[in-house]
Amino acid sequence: MDRREVLAGAAMLSGALLGGEALAQAGRRSTRNFRRIATEEAFATPEFVEACRDIVKAGWNSKDLDFWRGLLFRQNDPRLADLLDLDQQRLATMDRLGIDMQLLSLTSPGVQFFEPMTAATLATTANDHLAEAIRRHPTRYAGLAAFAPQDPKGAVKEMERAINGLKLNGFILNSHTNGEYMDDPKFRPILEAAAALGPIYIHPRPLPDTIDGPYRDMGLWTAMWGFQVETSLHALRILFSGAFDDFPDLKIVLGHMGEGIPYWLYRLDYMYPKMERMFTRKLKKKPSEYVKSNFIITTSGMNDHAALKYCVEVLGPRNVMWAIDYPYQEAEEATTFMNTAPVSNEDKALIFSGNAERVFKIAQS
Amino acid sequence: MDRREVLAGAAMLSGALLGGEALAQAGRRSTRNFRRIATEEAFATPEFVEACRDIVKAGWNSKDLDFWRGLLFRQNDPRLADLLDLDQQRLATMDRLGIDMQLLSLTSPGVQFFEPMTAATLATTANDHLAEAIRRHPTRYAGLAAFAPQDPKGAVKEMERAINGLKLNGFILNSHTNGEYMDDPKFRPILEAAAALGPIYIHPRPLPDTIDGPYRDMGLWTAMWGFQVETSLHALRILFSGAFDDFPDLKIVLGHMGEGIPYWLYRLDYMYPKMERMFTRKLKKKPSEYVKSNFIITTSGMNDHAALKYCVEVLGPRNVMWAIDYPYQEAEEATTFMNTAPVSNEDKALIFSGNAERVFKIAQS
Numbered sequence: 001m002d003r004r005e006v007l008a009g010a011a012m013l014s015g016a017l018l019g020g021e022a023l024a025q026a027g028r029r030s031t032r033n034f035r036r037i038a039t040e041e042a043f044a045t046p047e048f049v050e051a052c053r054d055i056v057k058a059g060w061n062s063k064d065l066d067f068w069r070g071l072l073f074r075q076n077d078p079r080l081a082d083l084l085d086l087d088q089q090r091l092a093t094m095d096r097l098g099i100d101m102q103l104l105s106l107t108s109p110g111v112q113f114f115e116p117m118t119a120a121t122l123a124t125t126a127n128d129h130l131a132e133a134i135r136r137h138p139t140r141y142a143g144l145a146a147f148a149p150q151d152p153k154g155a156v157k158e159m160e161r162a163i164n165g166l167k168l169n170g171f172i173l174n175s176h177t178n179g180e181y182m183d184d185p186k187f188r189p190i191l192e193a194a195a196a197l198g199p200i201y202i203h204p205r206p207l208p209d210t211i212d213g214p215y216r217d218m219g220l221w222t223a224m225w226g227f228q229v230e231t232s233l234h235a236l237r238i239l240f241s242g243a244f245d246d247f248p249d250l251k252i253v254l255g256h257m258g259e260g261i262p263y264w265l266y267r268l269d270y271m272y273p274k275m276e277r278m279f280t281r282k283l284k285k286k287p288s289e290y291v292k293s294n295f296i297i298t299t300s301g302m303n304d305h306a307a308l309k310y311c312v313e314v315l316g317p318r319n320v321m322w323a324i325d326y327p328y329q330e331a332e333e334a335t336t337f338m339n340t341a342p343v344s345n346e347d348k349a350l351i352f353s354g355n356a357e358r359v360f361k362i363a364q365s
Numbered sequence: 366m367d368r369r370e371v372l373a374g375a376a377m378l379s380g381a382l383l384g385g386e387a388l389a390q391a392g393r394r395s396t397r398n399f400r401r402i403a404t405e406e407a408f409a410t411p412e413f414v415e416a417c418r419d420i421v422k423a424g425w426n427s428k429d430l431d432f433w434r435g436l437l438f439r440q441n442d443p444r445l446a447d448l449l450d451l452d453q454q455r456l457a458t459m460d461r462l463g464i465d466m467q468l469l470s471l472t473s474p475g476v477q478f479f480e481p482m483t484a485a486t487l488a489t490t491a492n493d494h495l496a497e498a499i500r501r502h503p504t505r506y507a508g509l510a511a512f513a514p515q516d517p518k519g520a521v522k523e524m525e526r527a528i529n530g531l532k533l534n535g536f537i538l539n540s541h542t543n544g545e546y547m548d549d550p551k552f553r554p555i556l557e558a559a560a561a562l563g564p565i566y567i568h569p570r571p572l573p574d575t576i577d578g579p580y581r582d583m584g585l586w587t588a589m590w591g592f593q594v595e596t597s598l599h600a601l602r603i604l605f606s607g608a609f610d611d612f613p614d615l616k617i618v619l620g621h622m623g624e625g626i627p628y629w630l631y632r633l634d635y636m637y638p639k640m641e642r643m644f645t646r647k648l649k650k651k652p653s654e655y656v657k658s659n660f661i662i663t664t665s666g667m668n669d670h671a672a673l674k675y676c677v678e679v680l681g682p683r684n685v686m687w688a689i690d691y692p693y694q695e696a697e698e699a700t701t702f703m704n705t706a707p708v709s710n711e712d713k714a715l716i717f718s719g720n721a722e723r724v725f726k727i728a729q730s
Contacts, residue, residue, distance in 0.1 A: 181579065211576040214546065218602050219643030224636045225601060228629070229594055236590060237583050256632070263628045264593070266669035267621065270694075271589045278584030304631035310675045329635075 035353040035365050036099045036335070037142075040201070040255050040300040040323035042107035044083035045129045048122055051114065063206050064109035067222055082327035083107055086133040090326070091140060097335045100353070102326065103169065103360060104130055105144040108203050110174035112149065119148035123158055131166035142362050144172040144201055152186055156193045163197040169360035170198035170253070175234050179208035182234065183241035191238075195247035199296070199359055202252060204231045204259075223301070232259040235295065242281040244294045251294060251359060255323060257307050258297035262314055265291060292316065296359055298323035299351070303337035317347035321355045400718040400730050401464045401700070402507075405566070405620050405665040405688035407472035409448035410494045413487055416479065428571050429474035432587055447692035448472055451498040455691070456505060462700045465718070467691065468534065468725060469495055470509040473568050475539035477514060484513035488523055496531035507727050509537040509566055517551055521558045528562040534725035535563035535618070540599050544573035547599065548606035556608055556615055564616035564661070564724055569596045569624075588666070597624040600660065607646040609659045616659060616724060620688060622672050623662035627679055630656060657681065661724055663688035664716070668702035682712035686720045 053072055055062055071077045082089060086104075094102065106126045111119040123146040130143040145162030147155040162168045171194060173182070182191060182200075194200045204227030207215060215221040215229070235254055244250060254261065268287035276282060283290070292315055299308060300323035311320050324334040341348060357364055418437055420427055436442050447454060451469075459467065471491045476484040488511035495508040510527030512520040527533045536559060538547070547556060547565075559565045569592030572580060580586040580594070600619055609615060619626065633652035641647060648655070657680055664673060665688035676685050689699040706713060722729055 179579075183583070208579075211578055213576055214544075214573075214598060214602065218548070218605055219640055220598070220601060220605065222636075222640065222643075224633065224640050224643075225598075225629075229598075233579060233585070233590075233594075236585060237579065240583055240585065257628070260625050260628055263622070263625055263672060264590075266672065267667060268589065270666070270668075271587075275584055275587065275589050278587075278589075301635070302632060303635075306675060306679050307628060307631065310671060314671050 034349055035101075036097075036322065036338075037101040037103060037353040037356040037362065038099055038324045038326065038331075038334070039103045039253075039298050039321045039356050039360075040203070041102040041104050041326045042083055042328065043086060043104045043130070043133075044080075044107045045122075045126050046084065047125050048106065048111075049080070049084070051118060051122055055114075062113060063209065063212075063221075064113045067206070068109065079327050086141070087136065091137070093326075093331050094140065097331055099324075099331065099335065100365065101140055101142060101362070103142045103144060103356065103362075104133070105172035105201065105203070106130075106146040108174050109205055110172065110203070111146050112174050112177045112205070114148075116148060116150035119150055120154055120158070122146070123148050127158070127162050127166055127168065131168065134167075139365070142169045142360060144168065144170045146172055147190075149173070149177045149182075149187055149190055152189050156189050159190070159193045159197055168198075169362060171200045172203060173200050174203050175205040175230050176208055179210055181237045183237045183243060191243055191247055191250055195250040198361070199251035199253050202231055202234055202254060204228065204255070206230065228256055228259045231256075232261050235259060235261060239287060239290050239294070240279055240283070242283060244290045245281075245284045248294075251296060253296050253298060253321075253359070255298045255300035255325070257299060257302040257304070257311055258291075258295065258315075261291060261295070262297065262311050265314055292319060295319070296321060296355065299334070299338070300325040301329055303329075303333055305337070305340075305342055308341055309343065312343055312347060312351075317343065317350045318355055318358075320351050321359070322352050399714055400466075401462075401687065401703075402466040402468060402718040402721040402727065403464055403689045403691065403696075403699070404468045404618075404663050404686045404721050404725075405568070406467035406469050406691045407448055407693065408451060408469045408495070408498075409445075409472045410487075410491050411449065412490050413471065413476075414445070414449070416483060416487055420479075427478060428574065428577075428586075429478045432571070433474065444692045451506070452501065456502070458691075458696050459505065462696055464689075464696065464700065465730065466505055466507060466727070467689075468507045468509065468721065468727075469498070470537035470566065470568070471495075471511040473539050474570055475537065475568070476511050477539050477542045477570070479513075481513060481515035484515055485519055485523070487511070488513050492523070492527050492531055492533065496533065499532075504730065507534045507725060509533065509535045511537055512555075514538070514542045514547075514552055514555060517554050521554050524555070524558045524562055533563075534727060536565045537568060538565050539568050540570040540595050541573055544575055546602045548602045548608060556603075556612055560612035560615040563726070564618050566618040566620070567596055567599055568620065569593065571595065593621055593624045596621075597626050600624060600626060604652060604655050604659070605644055605648070607648060609655045610646075610649045613659075616661060618661050618663065618686075618724070620663045620665035620690070622664060622667040622669070622676055623656075623660065623680075626656060626660070627662065627676050630679055657684060660684070661686060661720065664699070664703070665690040666694055668694075668698055670702070670705075670707055673706055674708065677708055677712060677716075682708065682715045683720055683723075685716050686724070687717050 111122045127145045134141045145168045147158045149155050207226050207230045215226040265288040298321045322338050324331050476487045492510045499506045510533045512523045572591050572595045580591040630653040637652050663686045687703050689696050
């Protein structure tokens with residue numbers, strides 16, 4: 001039993017002495033002290049929704065939109081209204097739950113599955129739309145910029161505009177682009193720009209068609225399983241390509257408790273020296289060291305205390321950030337999950353907002 | 366703090382009162398009391414090695430053997446001698462480390478990548494070879510039978526012979542067979558037989574060629590990453606096919622701390638009701654309930670206390686078994702890992718041998 005457990009035990013004991021109602025009040029008081037910044041929160045622009053509908057209406061076969069089809073066309077799907085809203089219901093939900101700020105990003109599937117020109121235009125309009133919402137509600141929103149990797153030079157220009165011009169806080173990427181990953185040499189300018197400008201949040205996307213056969217035919221291709229298979233592969237390709245040796249300041253944010261990677265730190269470190277011959281470059285550090293220095297994970301979609309405790313133990317409390325995945329997952333469940341998390345108050349403050357302030361350069365309140 | 370923690374605390378306190386040296390002695394005494402059964406331990410027959418060499422010599426392109434090629438042809442690779450030995454060095458290592466028993470299985474890549482007739486013959490000779498070794502050393506070995514799923518009817522006959530005739534303890538399967546998984550209706554007789562006869566240990570194998578592109582070109586296709594991607598996919602396909610509703614007694618053993626699946630219990634349960642429409646059958650229980658009732662995991666290749674603690678917490682101590690992966694991983698490291706594991710002595714006894722005795726019907730010593 002370490003010191004934190006002793007303190008927690010003492011708190012429980014004093015709670016018992018206070019009686020149930022007083023304890024509940026004390027709980028509300030103590031949790032109200034945390035600034036809460038949710039870090040994987042989706043929005044959509046009208047232009048983006050229209051462009052998605054055009055694809056579906058034209059009968060194009062889009063696996064990315066298969067997942068989204070119902071939401072786009074069902075009458076009055078509340079999630080579509082929630083995605084488009086940045087001034088009403090979203091803020092009311094945040095007020096009700098004590099959420100100070102959302103770090104917004106253009107909803108998946110993002111712009112990468114569009115034609116390159118459309119993708120670039122949609123990214124630009126989404127970033128402008130986002131910057132305006134932040135201007136209207138500067139203490140309630142921060143944001144990640146979309147960009148179209150299909151044209152790496154154009155992407156870098158938009159990344160620079162988003163940070164230096166629009167004052168956004170980093171970037172959102174929906175995993176692969178036409179089956180290609182960010183370790184590809186053609187995307188090197190994008191990683192270089194991100195190392196200088198701000199972190200890239202790699203959000204899941206369905207696996208490329210070329211490798212999704214046995215996920216697709218069993219219903220395992222989306223958030224059940226395939227999303228993490230795709231996103232962890234992407235993150236590890238970047239790691240083992242040596243990108244973090246070239247760009248030590250490059251930060252990659254991974255949702256869903258790190259897309260499974262924290263579970264494998266021992267094995268990655270154990271196997272890498274035996275497998276080194278399979279890689280074109282030799283890494284300077286152990287794989288787990290990059291996971292701890294260049295990846296930061298969020299709790300999005302994983303309201304699971306056991307996994308949270310595990311991650312805080314193996315990655316340290318500075319590498320975990322809180323997220324909801326609004327409006328796709330329930331804001332109240334995610335907030336209660338973190339309010340009641342079995343970690344010290346010091347760690348809770350880091351996970352609720354301290355790490356997000358540092359990583360995304362969000363002004364302290 | 367539950368009862369076990371209190372007892373552990375009391376043990377530590379009495380250790381402190383005894384002083385350092387007495388404590389170390391007490392530690393040695395207490396660890397000597399565990400029966401140790403290692404559950405993922407490889408052997409090879411001369412026939413199997415010869416058949417692998419034939420494939421390589423004939424110039425056939427075998428991804429499975431790429432991984433093995435050095436071991437087959439390097440002069441005096443000690444691992445090849447260790448795989449073939451069942452009477453000398455293996456027993457000496459076990460004696461030195463206090464390992465009472467190895468549960469043996471034919472080494473990966475197993476028989477599934479051979480032509481069907483060759484596969485069946487190699488499985489039969491391996492099972493006979495294994496049964497003879499157990500007859501020579503009945504207190505030191507138990508064993509898992511190989512079988513050739515290419516011919517499901519023939520496989521079932523060999524499975525019955527292995528359990529009823531040779532008195533083996535279960536089955537070893539090296540994941541996919543020609544890109545097909547055990548949920549395929551043609552393999553149904555094999556799952557039905559296993560439900561009646563004994564558990565199937567699904568050992569990793571490289572991903573099918575059809576879906577390994579971005580693993581292959583980055584050195585991520587073997588034990589670094591691809592092995593668990595392949596094996597967890599296989600296990601989840603069986604689960605979501607509804608096989609455990611048809612065969613509630615079917616047990617699947619997974620190495621490497623459950624191939625990552627224990628990390629995802631919350632998300633599998635959260636997402637399944639939303640994704641149900643993607644599946645042809647509706648499951649009777651929550652996904653995590655099958656993980657706890659029909660999967661059993663081993664620690665093979667994952668000598669990691671944080672992951673062990675996590676698995677004991679989320680799966681319960683009856684669902685975790687100790688393994689080394691001899692001779693591919695170090696027996697001493699795996700033994701020390703479990704000797705010093707941060708779990709109660711009661712749980713340690715289950716993980717070291719109690720669960721293996723129950724699951725594989727190994728007589729208690």
